[in-house]
Amino acid sequence: MYIEIFELDRCNLSNYAREDIKSIYKKIALECHPDKLCNIKDENIKNTKIEKFKNASIAYKKALEDFDNYGYLTNDFNNFEYNFDDLGKDFDTYKDTDCKFWNDIYDEFFSNKDDIEKTFIDVAKMFFNKGIRNRKYYNPSTSIIKHSIVLPISYYDLINTKKKKLQIILKGVNEPFNISILCKKEYPCLTRQYIDDDGIEHEIEIKMILSKNSPEKSKYKHVFNNDGTIDLITTTNINLYEYLSGTTKVINYIDGNYINIEIQPLKLNNIILENKGLLGGNMIVNIKYVNIEQLDWDKLSNENKTELLNILKKIFF
Numbered sequence: 001m002y003i004e005i006f007e008l009d010r011c012n013l014s015n016y017a018r019e020d021i022k023s024i025y026k027k028i029a030l031e032c033h034p035d036k037l038c039n040i041k042d043e044n045i046k047n048t049k050i051e052k053f054k055n056a057s058i059a060y061k062k063a064l065e066d067f068d069n070y071g072y073l074t075n076d077f078n079n080f081e082y083n084f085d086d087l088g089k090d091f092d093t094y095k096d097t098d099c100k101f102w103n104d105i106y107d108e109f110f111s112n113k114d115d116i117e118k119t120f121i122d123v124a125k126m127f128f129n130k131g132i133r134n135r136k137y138y139n140p141s142t143s144i145i146k147h148s149i150v151l152p153i154s155y156y157d158l159i160n161t162k163k164k165k166l167q168i169i170l171k172g173v174n175e176p177f178n179i180s181i182l183c184k185k186e187y188p189c190l191t192r193q194y195i196d197d198d199g200i201e202h203e204i205e206i207k208m209i210l211s212k213n214s215p216e217k218s219k220y221k222h223v224f225n226n227d228g229t230i231d232l233i234t235t236t237n238i239n240l241y242e243y244l245s246g247t248t249k250v251i252n253y254i255d256g257n258y259i260n261i262e263i264q265p266l267k268l269n270n271i272i273l274e275n276k277g278l279l280g281g282n283m284i285v286n287i288k289y290v291n292i293e294q295l296d297w298d299k300l301s302n303e304n305k306t307e308l309l310n311i312l313k314k315i316f317f
Contacts, residue, residue, distance in 0.1 A: 002021070002059035002060070002062060002063050002073070005028075005052075005055050005056050005059045006021065006024045006025070006028075006056070006059060006063075007024075008073075013072065013073040013074075014072050014073070016073055018063075018064070018067045021060065021063045021064075021067075021073075022060075025056055025057075025059075025060040028052060028053065028056040029053060029056065029057075031049070032049040032050065032052045032053035032056070033053055034050050034053070035193075035195060035201065037049055037050070038191075038192070038193030038203075039193075143201075144201045144202070144203050145172075145200060145201070145202045145203070146202075146203045146204075146205065147170055147171075147202060147203070147204045147205065148204075148205045148207065149168070149204060149205065149206045149207070150207050150209060151166070151206050151207065151208050151209070152208075152209055152210075152211035153183050153187075153208050153209070153210060153211060154210070154211055154254075155210065155220060155222070155232065155254045155278060156254050156255060157183040157184070157208075158183055158184050158187060158210075158230070158278040158279060159184065159254065159255060159278065160183070160184065160255075161182075161184065162182075163180040163181060163182050164180065164181050164182070164183055165178060165179075165180055166178065166179050166180070166181065168194075168204065170194070170196075170202055170204070173194075173196045173202070174196075174197065175197070177194060179192055181206065183208060184279070186208075187208050187279065188207065188208050188209075189205065189206065189207050189208065190205075190206050190208075191203055191204065191205050191206070192204045192206070210222060219234055219252065220232050220233065220234050220254065221233045221234075222277075222278065225281060227280075228279060228280075229277060229278070229279050229280040229281035229282075230277055230278035230279050230281045231277045231278075231281040231282050231283070231284055232254070232276065232277045232278060232281065232282075232283045232284070233283075233284045233286065234251065234283065234284075234285055234286070235285070235286040235287075235288050236249045236251065236261060236263075236285055236286070236287060236288070237288050237289075237290045238263060238287060238288070238289055238290065239289075239290055239291075239292070240289075240291070240292060242263070243265070243266065243268070243289055244265060244266065245265055246262075246263055246264050246265035246267075247263050248260055248261065248262055248263070249261040249263060249285075251285065253276070259273070259276070261285055263287060267287070268287045268288075268289055269287065270284055270285060270286050270287065271284075271285040271287065272284055272285075273285065
């Protein structure tokens with residue numbers, strides 16, 4: 001069985017030492033242990049990896065038994081029995097392992113440290129900074145403590161391509177821990193798994209909401225579309241002169257840059273800027289005509305007022 005699972009050379013079983021088998025098993029455990037699959041959404045993929053870990057654990061125990069009894073691999077499973085109650089302990093058969101192995105695996109499987117933090121949660125940090133814990137640390141949790149967190153975010157968070165750093169403090173957990181999220185990619189909801197120092201697994205659900213106190217709220221509103229995109233809506237004012245002659249308005253966008261809006265003469269139609277909304281939505285600029293103010297009217301001389309009124313009379317009457 002371990003020939004197939006560990007992909008061994010059947011004709012040269014005697015060439016494999018105990019450390020070779022241990023190294024192969026560790027790589028499988030690191031990739032397929034249930035505690036390491038929290039970010040996999042596809043249940044079929046997750047179940048396949050869990051089954052691979054179970055089979056590898058059985059094969060690994062049989063291989064160790066062969067080395068203990070014969071000094072070499074026999075691949076004879078006729079009289080071998082496996083206790084699945086010990087499955088949780090199998091991931092901790094490496095108490096004699098130094099941290100170099102984990103660093104080697106880290107470099108082999110991941111080139112982006114954000115990815116390994118996301119996959120291994122804080123367990124990876126424990127390996128590199130504190131060494132290997134005692135056996136019970138690796139026992140899979142019999143129950144998962146669930147937490148729900150509401151995270152206010154701004155419009156800018158949904159167009160920003162940089163990750164947002166959060167420090168999480170859970171009830172009953174002594175030390176806070178840090179996570180990184182990319183709001184643009186993971187909106188509106190995401191989950192993270194965390195294993196605390198007592199080996200207890202926590203599932204954290206983070207629900208993102210657009211904050212009412214966002215600094216852009218005074219200039220923009222938003223509308224949710226059925227396809228998951230979000231339209232941004234803003235308004236710009238024009239006066240009578242701008243309405244008659246046409247004008248260019250400057251819009252302060254949510255990323256701090258400016259956008260020029262061309263308004264044609266005698267047009268009050270909304271202007272739509274594609275893909276300038278959130279998550280692929282549009283930005284809609286409402287054009288609002290604002291009439292002359294008393295203060296501006298009083299600045300005119302009586303002669304200019306009379307002239308303007310005569311012109312308007314010719315237009316409207």
